[in-house]
Amino acid sequence: MTKLLYYPGCTLKADAQHFEESAMCALKELGFELQELERWNCCGTVFSLATDNTMFHLAPLRNLLRTREEGGDKLFTLCSMCYNTLKRANKLFNEDPEKNDKVRKAMYEEAIAYDGKTQTLHLLSLLRDEVGFDTLKNKIGKGLNGIKLAPYYGCMLLRPDGLGVDNMEHPRVFEDLIRAMGAEAADFPFRAECCGSYQTAQQPEIVAERTRLIIGSARKCGADAVAVSCPLCAFNLDQRQAIAARLHSDFELMPVLYITECLCLALGIEFKEPWKAFHYAPVDAVIRKMEKKA
Amino acid sequence: MLKEKGGLSYNTKMEIETMDIKSEFAERISEISGANLFKCYQCGKCSAGCPMAESMDILPNQIVRLAQLGQWDEIQNSNTPWICAACLACSVRCPRGIQIAEAIEAVRQICLRNRNSERRLGLSDEQIKELPPIAIISAYRKIAE
Numbered sequence A: 001m002t003k004l005l006y007y008p009g010c011t012l013k014a015d016a017q018h019f020e021e022s023a024m025c026a027l028k029e030l031g032f033e034l035q036e037l038e039r040w041n042c043c044g045t046v047f048s049l050a051t052d053n054t055m056f057h058l059a060p061l062r063n064l065l066r067t068r069e070e071g072g073d074k075l076f077t078l079c080s081m082c083y084n085t086l087k088r089a090n091k092l093f094n095e096d097p098e099k100n101d102k103v104r105k106a107m108y109e110e111a112i113a114y115d116g117k118t119q120t121l122h123l124l125s126l127l128r129d130e131v132g133f134d135t136l137k138n139k140i141g142k143g144l145n146g147i148k149l150a151p152y153y154g155c156m157l158l159r160p161d162g163l164g165v166d167n168m169e170h171p172r173v174f175e176d177l178i179r180a181m182g183a184e185a186a187d188f189p190f191r192a193e194c195c196g197s198y199q200t201a202q203q204p205e206i207v208a209e210r211t212r213l214i215i216g217s218a219r220k221c222g223a224d225a226v227a228v229s230c231p232l233c234a235f236n237l238d239q240r241q242a243i244a245a246r247l248h249s250d251f252e253l254m255p256v257l258y259i260t261e262c263l264c265l266a267l268g269i270e271f272k273e274p275w276k277a278f279h280y281a282p283v284d285a286v287i288r289k290m291e292k293k294a
Numbered sequence B: 001m002l003k004e005k006g007g008l009s010y011n012t013k014m015e016i017e018t019m020d021i022k023s024e025f026a027e028r029i030s031e032i033s034g035a036n037l038f039k040c041y042q043c044g045k046c047s048a049g050c051p052m053a054e055s056m057d058i059l060p061n062q063i064v065r066l067a068q069l070g071q072w073d074e075i076q077n078s079n080t081p082w083i084c085a086a087c088l089a090c091s092v093r094c095p096r097g098i099q100i101a102e103a104i105e106a107v108r109q110i111c112l113r114n115r116n117s118e119r120r121l122g123l124s125d126e127q128i129k130e131l132p133p134i135a136i137i138s139a140y141r142k143i144a145e
């Protein structure tokens, strides 16, 4: 078992518990054990885009510092927004001497000084670079053969350029993973189109329209389900289907699954009953179909 | 440069220097965001790819133009900064390398710091129960200075 220092972030302890649990189950099967950081704090969810206020970067940097305190140099994340915020904060720390100075000074009370050496590792990179899709494919075999999944990257796994898990405009890591699981990856034009993000709090109707477009596109591609890796994308694409259905009588619900839930099914791991309650669009039918295949 | 055509002579050279159209607001935005709005040539690519454009009263490229011209009132009264989802699609696609999402963050910051646009999430208990922490925290972050 390889131990990975793991940063859950807030939502994996709340609305996305099934994301965390399914990741733990699937990764265990692949030889990884997630060891949660002993002490961590919310990363702030969004990287601060205003350059004249560095204080917002302290939250993500402190988590990277905790990793060093626990003797690690890699911090594993599942949530795309945490991944983005942690990784960008580290880049800023290492590449902007003026801000580096400011945040260092603000962290004077910490037991050790942060050295900028914690790398943020996302699930998709781990599966591609450390497990390897060929190895995964061999292990899975036929897996989810006959299932078509629409890979939804959203924004924060890809942008800004150079910080994401793959090429910004032509990513393939999600598709490759889906194929390694034996399923077919839908050629899905909305895969990197924003779901409306945090606007879901104040503009749920606008977000529901985004959901309708994105889900509608996945349906046109013939997908059985949409696969995601971000709890905010998951909420918007799944829970906001309720409003989309209310506003449009012809809207049909589509299951939205975390990629780790799919991975469990591909690896022949049972889809746990309590995970179902976290979903809005019913998942029973697609899970039955996937279970039969795996 | 004077050109002769059909017996008429007219001036084909137009000189607009960034010096002449400098606006205090564009500079303020640039200070906060690092984006040089004067590089914009109004191709519209930012707005074409903006997922929230349909719900905005002023498009992202128009925000840039208005900022160049110092039309702060229009920008300040627009819903655009509060509809933008900070998805970064505009920033990564601008052929002039202008960080528009960052510029829009700067607009939000200026409004918030001016204290003339008080923003509250005003979520009901029901909404707080429904929304995941990631949605509430990020929405708050965008109205925090």
Ligand code: SF4
Pocket: B039, B040, B041, B042, B043, B044, B045, B046, B047, B060, B061, B064, B093, B094, B095, B096, B097, B098, B100
């Ligand atoms: S994409 Fe860039 S150059 Fe084109 S209109 Fe937008 S800001 Fe201006």
Ligand code: SF4
Pocket: A194, B046, B049, B050, B051, B052, B053, B060, B083, B084, B085, B086, B087, B088, B089, B090, B091, B100, B101, B104
């Ligand atoms: S960052 Fe804002 S303005 Fe730019 S494309 Fe996304 S939603 Fe539109």
